[in-house]
Amino acid sequence: MEKRILTGIKPTGYAHIGNYFGAIKPAIMLSENPNFDCYYFIADYHALTTLKTKEEMQEYTYDIACTWLACGLDPKKVVFYKQSDIVEDFELNWILCNVTPKGLMNRAHAYKARVEKNEQANFDKDAGINMGLYNYPILMSADILIFGADLVPVGLDQKQHIEIARDIANAFNNKYGKVFKLPDCYIQEGVSTLVGLDGRKMSKSYGNTIRLFASEKELKSKINKIVTDSRMPGEPKDVDCTINKLYKLFVDKESAQEFEQKLKDGLSWGEAKAMLFEVANNYIKPMREKYLYYMEHKDLVDKILEDGAKKARVIAKEYLQKTREAIGV
């Protein structure tokens, strides 16, 4: 039977290599399978918890849209849209609020982490936290449930959110009868957590990212900033280093093994960085050209997203209608 795949990315900054290998690439590979019916979207209303200005919202929304297209998303195969265009999503969000125990939201990682930070700083535990952040997992559940998604490809950090979506779907189904499918998350082996410049998870929140479509110059300068140890040229290097982990992503197995051997044989960090730049740039270059084309033809992108929203809303309306009937409105 055909399976519905759904995933979204928040436009909270320029797309980085972690987003590409952890989310975009695996999602595009799935969309090439004819047994999968794919719904990919830009979670712009989720970005509201982070963004400060209208300009940021517009810039990053186009960045993510053009990134998906440049990386190979085919709008004929994938229903591709902006979350904010699916008005049905926000009605379902409200309905789901009413079957979601508050305690479940208290346990959500993103909220808990903010509370812990406040407590350590001796602030009120909810200082600086708005209801958008607190209810974030409910809207995410609505995003998934309103399309009856079976599989949700995400990075490991989002696993809890998919579990919450299942809990909420269950709570609704138990109260009103079965309306929603229970989604599963799909985490690709080996790329679950990509490291950034400082060796921690690559993330906009740590400021350690390599922008996917940075110019060649910026890419080189970012790669030169990767933190290494102080081993000298000629000394064997630890292959568990950031450079090796990143290098592997851009090449086949054989080239990865050759590089690893060179590190063991004492390749200098400078040479290793130059080699990483070379393979990363070769890999990214053709996609970067497409990205720049779309960024200069935003009307094309708008049209693709509008068409996607039209298709998506047909399904969203059906699920919302079933939900309304189950409730009795």
Ligand code: ADP
């Ligand atoms: P960030 O942590 O930079 O804010 P997002 O939360 O916007 O990234 O992530 C968008 C998608 O990319 C999610 O599916 C997320 O799991 C994935 N992702 C983000 N960073 C990484 C990473 N370092 N490794 C693997 N996947 C990642």
Ligand code: TRP
């Ligand atoms: N919360 C996801 C993230 O931070 C983005 C997202 C919003 C999402 N709604 C979704 C992902 C629905 C998958 C399905 O990356």
